[in-house]
Amino acid sequence: MITANEAAPRLAGAPGARASLAPARPIPPRAPSPAPVANYVFDDYGAKTRHFHVYPYDKSVDPRNLRHVPHRHDFYQIIWLRTGAGELECDLRRTRFRGDSLFFFAPGRMHSWRHEEATRGVMVGITPEFFNADGSAAGLLGRLPFLHDMPMPMVPLEGAEAREMDELFQRLLDEAAQPDLGLEDIVRGWMTVILAKARQQVRRLEEAEAAAGAAARAETVYPLAQRFRVALEQNFPRLLKVSDYAALLQVSRSHLNEDLRLHTGRTASDHIHDRLLLEAKRLLVYSSFTVAEIAYQLRFQDPSYFGRFFRQRTAESPGAFRAREQALLLNG
Numbered sequence: 001m002i003t004a005n006e007a008a009p010r011l012a013g014a015p016g017a018r019a020s021l022a023p024a025r026p027i028p029p030r031a032p033s034p035a036p037v038a039n040y041v042f043d044d045y046g047a048k049t050r051h052f053h054v055y056p057y058d059k060s061v062d063p064r065n066l067r068h069v070p071h072r073h074d075f076y077q078i079i080w081l082r083t084g085a086g087e088l089e090c091d092l093r094r095t096r097f098r099g100d101s102l103f104f105f106a107p108g109r110m111h112s113w114r115h116e117e118a119t120r121g122v123m124v125g126i127t128p129e130f131f132n133a134d135g136s137a138a139g140l141l142g143r144l145p146f147l148h149d150m151p152m153p154m155v156p157l158e159g160a161e162a163r164e165m166d167e168l169f170q171r172l173l174d175e176a177a178q179p180d181l182g183l184e185d186i187v188r189g190w191m192t193v194i195l196a197k198a199r200q201q202v203r204r205l206e207e208a209e210a211a212a213g214a215a216a217r218a219e220t221v222y223p224l225a226q227r228f229r230v231a232l233e234q235n236f237p238r239l240l241k242v243s244d245y246a247a248l249l250q251v252s253r254s255h256l257n258e259d260l261r262l263h264t265g266r267t268a269s270d271h272i273h274d275r276l277l278l279e280a281k282r283l284l285v286y287s288s289f290t291v292a293e294i295a296y297q298l299r300f301q302d303p304s305y306f307g308r309f310f311r312q313r314t315a316e317s318p319g320a321f322r323a324r325e326q327a328l329l330l331n332g
Contacts, residue, residue: 037110037287038071042127051130052187054176057081057121067113070286072105076126076147078194079103080169084119088112088154091278092285092325095152100162102198104146104153106233110282122169126191128234144195145226146202148233155201168194224249225263228256228271236275237299242268277313280306284322285329291318 047053057079070089083099090111097103099119105111107128146153157165172190176183231239231248239245245268246253257267264271276298283294295306310318 037283038069040071040073042073042075042125045125047125048179049184051127051184052176052191053125054173054187055123056173057119057123067115070110070112072108072110073125074107076107076128077105078124078126079105079121080165081119081121082166083117084115084121085117086113086115088152090152092281093152095154097154098156100157100166102155102157102165102201104150104198106148108233108236108279109153110286122173124172124191130188130191144199145229146199148229150202155198155205157201161201165194165197168197224251224256224259228260228268232271232275237279237297240272240276240299242272273309273313277310280310280318281321281325284318285325294318
């Protein structure tokens with residue numbers, strides 16, 4: 001649970017002071033919610049392998065997985081759309097999309113689609129274990145922060161770059177259809193190439209935004225910071241203490257905070273709080289859990305502290321935020 005010693009919010013009007021929480025109490029039982037967040041799990045897609053699946057985008061692999069319903073996955077999803085157009089909503093942001101676009105969805109990221117034209121492309125799902133990403137090594141996923149960090153996880157391509165990406169995905173689709181010895185290694189190789197190419201395209205997109213006046217992120221990869229980010233995504237909300245992540249990454253708390261402050265400008269607690277706030281927003285908008293239920297799911301000991309935590313970071317109560325954002329969805 002969130003405690004005053006680790007990730008508890010600071011009290012408004014008392015700089016540096018932390019909330020004084022009541023003794024831990026049992027989490028009250030919760031009746032099943034009539035409309036929980038739609039969570040599409042890896043096994044729902046009928047994969048014949050343990051760690052990946054590859055399908056044509058227009059193939060319905062599970063009738064329960066409705067793309068227009070706000071949902072999230074428990075795996076990484078990479079989608080290449082060669083044709084089509086419509087609207088994508090991702091974590092309370094909306095954008096138009098067209099064909100020749102690449103999309104990335106990390107586990108837990110809320111999104112939904114509204115297709116307006118016939119769509120053709122390739123859909124890939126990979127588990128975190130597919131690239132052996134863990135808390136002790138950044139791995140390929142740790143070198144690809146855009147999988148988690150992009151506000152809108154979409155990269156449109158044009159011309160030769162779009163043709164090259166389409167060829168890579170078509171080759172991946174063909175290889176994945178051949179159940180032969182070493183298939184997982186072959187798919188891993190093609191996905192490594194695709195994600196490396198995607199990394200190049202994301203960098204070009206950031207450089208174009210910087211030229212237009214937006215701030216570009218540095219290309220430099222900071223191993224400890226990226227290992228922390230991967231570990232946070234994979235262990236949230238089970239681990240919420242800075243000390244737990246320091247132990248997982250085999251560094252001291254002070255070293256972890258110094259490295260994160262140097263390379264990201266924020267401490268480990270700041271990153272944990274950001275992740276808590278994002279999950280709270282997702283649950284408030286896309287589920288019918290009560291505010292109290294959400295507080296307990298996010299391991300706050302008391303809903304009142306959750307309310308204080310939320311108001312300090314958004315300047316509005318959880319209930320007010322839910323009403324405003326759901327009204328926007330209904331009227332959108």
